[in-house]
Amino acid sequence: GDSVTQMEGPVTLSEEAFLTINCTYTATGYPSLFWYVQYPGEGLQLLLKATKADDKGSNKGFEATYRKETTSFHLEKGSVQVSDSAVYFCALRKTNAGKSTFGDGTTLTVKP
Amino acid sequence: NAGVTQTPKFQVLKTGQSMTLQCAQDMNHNSMYWYRQDPGMGLRLIYYSASEGTTDKGEVPNGYNVSRLNKREFSLRLESAAPSQTSVYFCASSEQGQGQETQYFGPGTRLLVL
Numbered sequence: 001g002d003s004v005t006q007m008e009g010p011v012t013l014s015e016e017a018f019l020t021i022n023c024t025y026t027a028t029g030y031p032s033l034f035w036y037v038q039y040p041g042e043g044l045q046l047l048l049k050a051t052k053a054d055d056k057g058s059n060k061g062f063e064a065t066y067r068k069e070t071t072s073f074h075l076e077k078g079s080v081q082v083s084d085s086a087v088y089f090c091a092l093r094k095t096n097a098g099k100s101t102f103g104d105g106t107t108l109t110v111k112p
Numbered sequence: 113n114a115g116v117t118q119t120p121k122f123q124v125l126k127t128g129q130s131m132t133l134q135c136a137q138d139m140n141h142n143s144m145y146w147y148r149q150d151p152g153m154g155l156r157l158i159y160y161s162a163s164e165g166t167t168d169k170g171e172v173p174n175g176y177n178v179s180r181l182n183k184r185e186f187s188l189r190l191e192s193a194a195p196s197q198t199s200v201y202f203c204a205s206s207e208q209g210q211g212q213e214t215q216y217f218g219p220g221t222r223l224l225v226l
Contacts, residue, residue: 004154032212043116043202043217044155051212089154093211099145099170100215102154 002027006090006103013080013110021075021106023064023090031092033057033066033073034100038087047075047088080110114138116218118203124224125193133188133221135203141216143209144186146170146178148199149220155202161186162209193225 007022025033032051036044048057053068062077073090090103119134137144142163147155157170161180175197177189186205190197201221206213 034214036217041219043219044204044215045217046214049212049214091154093213099157099160100155102156104152104154 002031002092002094002101004090004092004101004103006088006106008104008106010107010109013108015082015110015112016079017110019075019077019080019084019108021088021090021108023073023075023103025071025073025090025092025101027071027092027094027101029094031094033064034091034093035062035064035073035075036089036091036102038089038105040086044089080108082110082112084108085110116203116205116216118201118218118221120221121219122222122224124226125190126226127194129193130189130191131193131223132190133201133203133223134185135187135218136185137203137205137216138184139205139207139216140183141205141207142183143206144180145204145206145215146176146186146188147202147204148172149202150199158188158201160209190223193223195225197223198225199223 034049035047037047048059050057050066056065087105091100093100145160146158159178164183203218204215
């Protein structure tokens with residue numbers, strides 16, 4: 001079946017450090033790929049997405065590129081802020097499918 | 113525009129009690145979903161409704177039932193709660209249930225079963 005593997009956390013960085021959170025997937029067909037962010041006490045919200053190979057999703061300084069050859073969708077940000085502290089989930093979803101498959105989430109803490 | 117709303121926000125049950133979690137969306141979306149989130153794990157799909165009048169089992173449906181009351185509302189019922197159902201429950205919706213669509217999530221219901 002489909003699966004998503006994220007780098008294990010927690011990840012602790014200093015403000016203005018470079019962030020990478022690795023995400024790889026296993027799926028048949030051509031899934032769309034997503035990064036969701038969950039702030040404390042809240043539901044998930046979309047951070048960025050890519051719907052086909054080589055697409056780059058970007059938002060709020062975060063970006064991720066859909067790499068079909070390595071089945072990866074790594075999340076990056078050049079300079080993190082304290083306000084980026086949250087749990088980040090990688091997810092895939094297939095065309096015309098009802099459900100998403102989520103990774104286990106990576107907790108990011110950014111210290112001043 | 114409230115998005116996806118869930119009630120209650122927090123609930124404590126005793127083993128064997130029943131309860132219904134309510135979810136509503138005001139975005140005119142066709143598809144709605146119920147997930148559970150356990151510590152250190154991603155979200156797992158319990159049930160989903162591709163459109164009004166239809167429901168389908170997800171990855172972990174045992175012990176739950178759902179009702180798609182109308183296009184706006186999708187409820188999740190625990191008939192006889194068990195400690196293993198202690199979790200955070202999220203409702204979500206999307207426009208058509210297509211793969212490339214964004215899902216919009218509610219704030220969650222934290223359930224503790226003693």
